[in-house]
Amino acid sequence: MSSKTRLRADGRWSRISLFSALLLATAPLTAAPVQAQQATAKIDASRPGPQVHPDIFGQFMEHLGTGIYGGVWVGERSSIPNDGGYRRDVLDALKAIKVPMVRWPGGCFADEYHWRDGIGPRNRRPVKINTNWGGVNEDNSFGTHEFMGFAQRLGARTYVSANIGSGTPAETSQWVEYLTAPANTTVLAKERAANGRKEPWKLDYLGIGNELWGCGGNMRAEYAADVTNRFITFAKSGNGKMLKIASGPSDANYEWTETMMRMSAKHIDGLALHFYTRPRDEKWEDKGPALGFPEREWASTLQHTLQMDEYITKHSAIMDKYDPDKRVMLAVDEWGTWYDPAPGSNPGFLQQQNSLRDAMVAALNINIFTKHAERVKMAAIAQMVNVLQAMLLTDGPRMVKTPTYWVFDLYVPWQGATSLPVTLDSPWYHKDDVAIPAISVSAVRDTAGAVHVALVNADPNRALPVSVDLGGVQASGASGRILTAGEMDAHNSFDAPDVVAPAAFDGASVSEGKLSVTLPAKSVVVLKLR
Numbered sequence: 315m316s317s318k319t320r321l322r323a324d325g326r327w328s329r330i331s332l333f334s335a336l337l338l339a340t341a342p343l344t345a346a347p348v349q350a351q352q353a354t355a356k357i358d359a360s361r362p363g364p365q366v367h368p369d370i371f372g373q374f375m376e377h378l379g380t381g382i383y384g385g386v387w388v389g390e391r392s393s394i395p396n397d398g399g400y401r402r403d404v405l406d407a408l409k410a411i412k413v414p415m416v417r418w419p420g421g422c423f424a425d426e427y428h429w430r431d432g433i434g435p436r437n438r439r440p441v442k443i444n445t446n447w448g449g450v451n452e453d454n455s456f457g458t459h460e461f462m463g464f465a466q467r468l469g470a471r472t473y474v475s476a477n478i479g480s481g482t483p484a485e486t487s488q489w490v491e492y493l494t495a496p497a498n499t500t501v502l503a504k505e506r507a508a509n510g511r512k513e514p515w516k517l518d519y520l521g522i523g524n525e526l527w528g529c530g531g532n533m534r535a536e537y538a539a540d541v542t543n544r545f546i547t548f549a550k551s552g553n554g555k556m557l558k559i560a561s562g563p564s565d566a567n568y569e570w571t572e573t574m575m576r577m578s579a580k581h582i583d584g585l586a587l588h589f590y591t592r593p594r595d596e597k598w599e600d601k602g603p604a605l606g607f608p609e610r611e612w613a614s615t616l617q618h619t620l621q622m623d624e625y626i627t628k629h630s631a632i633m634d635k636y637d638p639d640k641r642v643m644l645a646v647d648e649w650g651t652w653y654d655p656a657p658g659s660n661p662g663f664l665q666q667q668n669s670l671r672d673a674m675v676a677a678l679n680i681n682i683f684t685k686h687a688e689r690v691k692m693a694a695i696a697q698m699v700n701v702l703q704a705m706l707l708t709d710g711p712r713m714v715k716t717p718t719y720w721v722f723d724l725y726v727p728w729q730g731a732t733s734l735p736v737t738l739d740s741p742w743y744h745k746d747d748v749a750i751p752a753i754s755v756s757a758v759r760d761t762a763g764a765v766h767v768a769l770v771n772a773d774p775n776r777a778l779p780v781s782v783d784l785g786g787v788q789a790s791g792a793s794g795r796i797l798t799a800g801e802m803d804a805h806n807s808f809d810a811p812d813v814v815a816p817a818a819f820d821g822a823s824v825s826e827g828k829l830s831v832t833l834p835a836k837s838v839v840v841l842k843l844r
Contacts, residue, residue, distance in 0.1 A: 353753040355738045356783040359765070363733035366758055367691040368414035369471060370683045371722060371729055374648060374694040376421035377456070378447040378701050379663030385699035385708050386464060387456045394711050400464055403713045404699060407706055408468055411722045412729060415518070417473040417647055417694045418461045422446040422529035424521070425479030429489040432457020433509055446529065448662030458493065462515045471518040473647070473694070478523025478545055478561070479531040486520075487548040493517050494553040514553040519692070521647070522546060525588065526561040527570060535570045539577035546581050557583035559645050559692075563629065564588045565621075571629045575636040583641075584692065587629060588648040590702075591619040591675055604653040604666040605803045609774060612671055612802045613745035615651070616772050619675045620750060622649070623682045630689045643691040646683070650696045650703030650718075651675055664701050669805040670814055670836060672703050673717035673797055677770045677838045680725050681756040687733045707808075714806050717814040720797050724816060724840040727766045731758035734765070743773040752778055753833070765789070765843045771833035774802050782829040787843060789829070792822040794841035798834050 375381055386404055388394045395402040419427050423446050431440050432454045439454040465472045474493070476486040488502060494514045495503035503514070522545050523530045526538040533541065542560050549558065560578055562585035563570040574585060593602030593611035595618065602611050630644060651672050652664070659665040676695070683690045695718070699706045705719040733756070740751040754770040765787050771778050796819035804814050822831040822841050833839055 351741060351778065353738065353740045353778060353780040354783075355736055355755050355780065357757045357765075357767070357785040357787060358735040358737075359759070359785045359787045361735055362759065363735055364688045366684050366687045366728045366731050366733050368412075368729035369692040370646075370680070370687075370690060371411075371413070371725070372415035372417060372473070372647070372692055372694040373408070373413050373698040373705065374417045374421070374696045375698045376447075376701070377419055377423045377427070377444060377452060378421065378697065379660070379665055380708070381697050381699055381701040382456050385706070387460060389455065397467065398463065399460070400467060401708070401713070404706055404708070405467055407713070407715060407719070408698070411705070411719065412726055413468050413470050414729060415471040415473055415692065415694070416461075416465050416468065416698070417475065417519075417521070420446075420475055420524055421648075422524065424475035424524045425477050425481070425530040427477050428481065428485065429458055429477075429492070433459065433492075446662075447664070448660045450660075458489075459509060459511060462493070462511075472516065473519035473521060473559075474517060475521035475524050476545065476549070478526065478541060479529070483545050483548045486545055487550065490517065490520065490549050490551060490556070494551045494556070496552055499552075516554055517551055517556050519557050519559055519584070520549055521559045521561070521586070522582070523561045525564070527564065527567070530561060535573035536577065539574050542574070542578050543581050559584040559586050559647065562586040562588075562645075566625060566628070568628060568632060571632045575633055575642070579633075579636040579642055584643040584645040585629075585633065586645045586647045587625065589622055589625055589646070590648070590650065590652040590696070591615060592652055593618070601653050604651075604656065605669060605805065607671075607803060609802065610746050610748070612774055613743065613748035613750070615671055616674060616678065617748050617750050619651075619678055620682075622646075622679055623685070626682065626686045626690060630686065633689065640689055644686075644689045646690060646693040648696045649679060649693060652702055666702060667805050668704060668707070668716035668718055669803040670717050670799045671802055673721045673814065673838060674770065674772060674836065675703070676718045676721040677725075677768065678754050678772070680721070680728065681754045681768060681770065684728065684733050684756040684758065709808055712808045714808055714811045715815075716806060717797065717804075720814065720816050721838060724795060724797060724838065725768065727760045727764070727842070728756075728758050728768075731760045731766070733758055741778060752776070753780060755780075755782070767792070767829065767841045767843065769831065769833055769839045769841070771835060771837050774836040777832050777834050779830070779832045784824070784827050784829055784843070786827075789824045789843035791824050792829055792831075792841040792843050794819050794822070794839060796834070796837055796839045798837035802836065
């Protein structure tokens with residue numbers, strides 16, 4: 315999906331960048347000697363950074379596999395406990411991590427979705443074939459009202475991806491009108507009321523298509539920019555400000571960003587970036603397994619995900635040329651791990667297990683987003699339930715929280731907090747031809763004034779001491795939680811749901827303005843200074 319830019323040991327190039335050897339830490343990094351055994355960091359509380367927008371913890375739900383049907387929506391008549399058709403266990407779990415925003419209905423599905431198929435009595439909605447994901451029937455029982463009701467129950471902002479690839483500007487503008495027109499005004503507002511919703515909804519984000527360079531229409535960037543400008547012209551919210559997110563690049567497609575910003579920057583509020591982490595990147599069809607992987611693939615996965623920092627840095631630099639005030643956000647609205655399908659599953663359902671390795675990926679990326687909070691103001695992990703790097707897995711009446719879920723739980727204080735600049739000098743983790751900084755750090759001051767520090771040890775074999783100069787932050791101690799496990803592919807199952815779960819951590823101390831902690835191997839530790 316992107317250019318190949320790393321020289322391998324055999325002299326060929328693959329996609330990990332040489333630049334990653336210098337800029338893969340989530341804070342500015344001074345290359346430490348290979349033999350260094352201690353990480354040192356410094357927080358500069360005198361220069362607080364931008365807010366970490368809550369929506370970087372957003373979620374993505376697509377009509378894909380059991381991500382919605384069975385994962386979120388079971389219908390009012392289901393024996394599975396539900397609230398108006400939504401699984402209660404899923405609602406409760408997502409509320410607990412304060413899900414701030416949800417993106418729907420896709421994904422590739424969005425550019426074949428016609429919103430009128432998903433309104434009105436469910437038993438009269440047309441049944442179609444989901445041609446993107448598994449070739450299964452789509453009965454449209456989860457549509458506009460169901461999505462908005464789900465977001466309302468979560469207290470989450472709404473992000474709707476419009477059909478640009480096979481739809482029309484009129485279809486998109488009418489959908490926005492149906493969603494947002496004041497009560498008893500237009501014909502569409504009255505139709506909405508007839509379908510059970512008198513008052514308008516608040517639509518926070520409108521996606522102008524999805525992956526227009528690929529499944530959204532295989533467009534050239536210049537044509538995509540023209541189409542984007544056309545659709546935006548006619549999409550007008552009747553209920554508050556609606557931010558418009560253009561279909562942006564994948565991975566290192568900097569030419570796409572250049573063109574979209576040059577032609578559309580003044581019309582859009584955000585540019586989407588998509589990037590999926592894989593252990594293997596020689597062939598898209600061979601990504602590697604979610605479980606039972608060797609240490610080499612633990613290392614390559616983390617090396618690959620750390621490219622997020624390089625991509626954000628370079629796309630942001632292009633955006634700065636056309637938007638020096640940083641009005642247009644970089645919205646990383648699809649990110650996460652993508653492995654080979656779970657054995658025995660429908661390959662079109664993108665079903666995979668979720669292990670401690672995925673937790674590390676999540677924590678590393680959140681640290682990266684925190685570093686780039688000035689430009690990255692929204693993100694959506696793919697996907698929320700049962701698909702790719704999911705928060706939750708369900709099977710009939712059973713539900714389990716994944717290691718990734720617990721990382722989002724650890725980082726709840728980051729939502730809406732003020733980022734604090736961190737410099738870092740880290741030891742390196744080496745495995746075969748892979749070398750990455752072993753430690754990642756981010757720090758924030760929450761809305762109540764407390765300072766939190768997140769520390770990641772990517773080395774699966776070594777505990778590493780870390781010393782953090784608190785830079786004037788007044789503290790006498792620190793306490794928090796740790797996420798780790800004995801095996802690299804440790805995971806939670808329906809029969810063993812608590813193999814990977816946070817535990818209290820009291821291994822940190824504060825003395826003379828410095829935080830000292832020894833991070834266990836392959837761990838995520840989040841501390842609150844007191």
